Amino acid sequence: MKQTTRTLSIYSSDTAGTASMLYELGGMTVIHDASGCNSTYSTHDEPRWYQMDSMIYISGLTETDVILGNDERLIEDVCKAAKELSPRFITLAASPMPVMTGTDLDAIADEIRARTLLPVFPIHTNGMNSYLKGASDSLLAFLQYFCKENVEKTVRPSVNIIGATPLDFSINGTVESIRKFLMEEGFDVISCMSMGSSFEEIISAGKAQVNLVISSCGLAAAKYLFRQFHTPFVTGVPLGKRYAGHLAQELRKAIKNGENSFSCLYDRSIPQERENAPAVIHESIFASSLACALEKDLSIPANVIVPEELQISLYRKDADIVAECEDSLREILTHTGTLIADPFYQALISENQSFIPLPHEAFSGRCFRRANKVLAARDLSQWRDILC
Amino acid sequence: MLKIAFYGKGGIGKSTTVSNLAAIFAKMGLTVMQIGCDPKADSTSVHHGGKRIVTVLDLIRKYNDDFSLEDMVFRGEDNVLCVEAGGPVPGMGCAGRGIIAALEKLEQKGAYEVYKPQIVLYDVLGDVVCGGFSMPMRKGYAHEVYIVTSGEKMSIYAAGNIAMAVDLFRKRSYAELGGFILNCRDVPDEEKNVKVLAEDFHSSIAGKIGRSREIQEAERLNKCVCGAFPDSPAAKEYTLLAENILKKWGIKAKC
Secondary structure (H helix, E strand, O other), X not given: OOOOOOOOOXXXXXXXXXXXXXXXXXXXXXXXXXXXXXXXXXXXXXXXXXXXXXXXXXXXXXXXXXXXXXHHHHHHHHHHHHHHHOOOOEEEEEOHHHHHOOOOHHHHHHHHHXXXXXXXXXXXXXXXXXXXXXXXXXXXXXXXXXXXXXXXXXXXXXEEEEOOOHHHHOOOOHHHHHHHHHHHOXXXXXXXXXXXXXXXXXXXXXXXXXXXXXXXXXXHHHHHHHHHHOXXXXXXXXXOOHHHHHHHHHHHHHHHHOOOEOHHHHOOOOOOOOOOOOEEEOOHHHHHHHHHHHHHHHOOOOEEEEEHHHOOOOOOOOOOEEEOOHHHHHHHHOOOXXXXXXXXXXXXXXXXXXXXXXXXXXXXOOOOHHHOOOOEOOOOHHHHHHHO | OEEEEEEEOXXXXXXXXXXXXXXXXXXXXXXXXXEEEOOOOOOOHHHHOOOOOOOXXXXXXXXXXXXXXXXXXXXXXXXXXXXXXXXXXXXXXOHHHHHHHHHHHHHHOOHHHHHOOOEEEEEEOOXXXXXXXXXXXXXXXXXXXXXXXXXXHHHHHHHHHHHHHHHHHHHHOOOEEEEEEEEOOOOOOHHXXXXXXXXXXXXXXXXXXXXXXXXXXXXXOXXXXXXXXXXXXXXXXXXXXXXXXXXXXXOOOOO
16 A cells, blocks of 8 residues: 555654754744644654753644634734744744645745844745655755855864754764764864754854765755855764764865765665665665664675655665555565664564664654664674674 | 736636737747636637647646646647646635646746746636635736726626735735736726726726627637737737737837
8 A cells, every 4th residue: 555654653744854953043933833733843853842942833823814814813923922032033834734725935934024124934844744854944944044154164174063853863962972973083063953053153154174964954955055165065974983984084085175975875885685684774864874884893784775755865776775655665674684773663574583773753753762872983793693 | 037917807808818918929929828727727728729738737636746847838829838727626625726736836847947938927717715826926926917807897896806915915025916907898987997996006907908709709719819810909909918018028029
């Protein structure tokens, strides 16, 4: 049954991606949606909600608003809230209902901008795309608005980490480990988009010598920074020991030659025997990087499986396996060795198949957060026995 | 690229007006695209000898996104590039949302970049009843809205509603009101009444098309009046309107 999910969960929506990417940047994110839906964006999909304040709101769209096209209430509410809260900027995003009724988010943004004199940018979410699109579009829009002035590059090697949200990296210390690893390798970390960096740090991203794209949420932003500031980028998450070291070398190489590197895609081999090789399912830059790490650290090449919902992400079309639906994924998994994936995927494999949990918050929310281990710049040898 | 949207009460002669203007622009050597924004999908039929073309929503219904730009755009006998948005099954779905989906699909598939029309004419169903039907007048779409009306009371009433919508959306940088096109039905004080309406909105009558037997005869022949009866008064009136629009926007005819 195509496009039907019987066993699996679904990935977080584009609206959650927008809320997550902009969470720490001091703006006010307003999702035009019905009352009650904010708990999805702000609690189920947002582990920072209990630790860190952020201005994530829903508009409280009512049936009457939908029928009558009551845009003015949204505009007034946003302007009133902006006056009270003084956000640095305002982002408007849409859920399925306003998309269906053709709400003109661009025009509403223009009106709010005119009344508040604040930067206002609409993000064209529809609640039906994956979080990757919402997060990617939001970061790109933010940078296009705030990060465009020419700045001098740093003298020392420096890097931006791009594409960090808890949806892919949880709050288990992975992002901090990546930052620490890069600093130990001699890089100054200019900013991390968008976890653990201030608004000011992010808008000074142009001075970095290279960008490290750690999820597909950051790829469009990295391409923009390449166009705007000629900053080359390298894609990959520094997982394992050897692959992390290799990625640091790739960053140094990119600084030297100014060229982009899709390291996580091409610095790995396709398993000679596709069947029975380990398989990884996660956001594809993360999954590809883990496959690189398994090969470099343990000499075990792995397959990367890309679920249908994540096909807009960066993956290797000649090598990676695209699963069009749950049924085809179930079929693919009968021919793989150890599966490394979110625990929800374990339901699709037989009891005899080995499984390594790799919780993915965009897929299973907080369910397995405690089991989510830091793999950045860590030794993976504890997996050798399971994988061999 | 000049984009113009035409609105007006149902049955008032929008498609006839738009089709004649499109044919005249094409005859002048301009690249013109006519986009029917009505689920009935009959805006462009006179450019194809009365035959209907496949609509964008038909294609979406059948192929999802697996079709090309060329599947959506049909060149008429008079060289007009024709597109019909189409609509849902009558009585079901959402026609307004259909217009949005169709116009977005045209843009996604690069219609304006590939065909490079110098003039795009949106022929929009009746009144601005919901967000979907305001789409052609939104920022990035039409520069100007023309409202087709007769002097009949209900037509003037509908025209006034549409003009109010255009006025309401002015602060959103939507299309400006280009003017009213008087499509005469020979009712008493017709021109006077439409002139009052136009003045109420600080606008004017941009063109006047007299009651014409030739227009009806041309429609029976599945042709534009300017093609079937090029020397008729109606053909000349449409030509004058077309020339005035080009003059206003500084567009020069090629022939």
